[in-house]
Amino acid sequence: MKFDRRELLTLVGAGALTGIASPLRAGNGPFAVHRPEPGLVEAHLTAAPTRHTVAGRDAELWTYGGGFPGPELRLRAGETLRLHFHNDLPEVTNLHFHGLHIPPTGRADNIWIDIPPGESFRYEFEIPESETGTFWYHPHAHGRIARQMWRGLSGPLVVEGGIDDMPELRAADDRTIFLRDIEFMGDVPTRHWPNDWSHGKEGRLVLCNGQSAPTIQARASLVRLRLINASNAHYMRVGRADGRPLHVISTDGRTLAKTRTAEDVLLTPAQRMDVLVEMPKDTEVELLHLPYDRRSPHLSRRQTLATLRPPEEHLSIPVPEMLQSFAAPDPARAVRRRFISMAMFLLNGQPYNPDRIDQVGRGGDIEIWKVSNVGTMDHPFHMHTWYFQPLTMNGQPWPYSCWRDTVNLTPGDTVELLVPLSHYTGKTVYHCHIAEHGDKGMMGILDVRDA
Ligand SMILES: [Cu+2]
Structure with a gap:
């Protein structure tokens, strides 16, 4: 077309x-x-x-x-x-x-x-x-x-749709938390300097829904935060100041089988996570941005992301434990294995070329992609159209079943991803989601053709 x-x-x-x-x-x-x-x-x-x-x-x-x-x-x-x-x-x-x-x-x-x-x-x-x-x-x-x-x-x-109809989630407050960083020079966002392309562009101002440390009035004693990291390169590690846990119900828009409890959660650029926050009666909850070292020269410090004000009426809503059945194909059915190496501005040793098809797949096939970070800083690997189930990280089984479209690799990491090339055919891309790295060449083309 x-x-x-x-x-x-x-x-x-x-x-x-x-x-x-x-x-x-x-x-x-x-x-x-x-x-x-x-x-x-x-x-x-x-x-x-x-x-x-x-x-x-x-x-x-x-x-x-x-x-x-x-x-x-x-x-x-x-x-x-x-x-x-x-x-x-x-x-x-x-x-x-x-x-x-x-x-x-x-x-x-x-x-x-x-x-x-x-x-x-x-x-x-x-x-x-x-x-x-x-x-x-x-x-x-x-x-x-x-x-x-x-x-x-x-x-x-x-x-x-889907789990939104569970009574606990219907009763919960539903809040989108759109996170990104920025920095200004005069009245414009700072321009990209040469180092920004290699380090990934970051700014000192961390914003939640476009505001610096906003106060959000909770409408229920259970709050569903739809965390989205829309930063170019800034990793967002999010936790509660009172040390109580977050309850993760979905990763990258895909529901988990069971709620996972975590002290804090890490979102690379482009990742999303839905977490449930239990509000103590009559007490504010401070959401924190916690430091994370992605092995770039940027400093990441502890600061307030947002403050949740308790609801006017406290009605206890339980955190659901079981969410939905997790259906994934058996990895033994994979018909092809691919290998992708990531390092500054290159995938498999080559910069992006819009006229070259790097991977040809067949619609409906199940594949395993083995992705390695052979560079010196973290790289988040992202795939368009199709999403994947991480199977192993450095040879160890992934701790829980989940679907993702973006996965983080620290230097030296190798991840195995189960990729069902289901429902569609066509040409699309996979790339590093440090936006500067993608633009500079850490991107490849996957062409999925009719069986
Ligand atoms: Cu990268």
């Missing part, structure tokens, strides 16, 4: 005729959506330079829908999203729906589309019934991803 310039222009016209006002929201307010018929969600989104107040400072950002972060897109599994996207930036951009298992082709999660300045594109895809959870969207025009994200382009995407 190809779209020429005339079609893009036609699409601008079509968008203008639908008569839906373009939403303009601040913070991660909701997306203005419209349901013209059952099962169809229609929305408009514009990427544009925007003046915005960030931590008391008037800043010139690039935003989606005028918001920082972009507006939260919430829909239900099984619905079709028709998203009229308009590019008001001075350069080419596009959208990536991070973590969603939808086609890598056509009008779905097609990163090969370039939308020129002033033009529009209609994204349209159905969210499979099985896809419920916490995702996010950001640009994926190769070579521009890091700078566009750094300037402000990203937003949360939540698909409702």
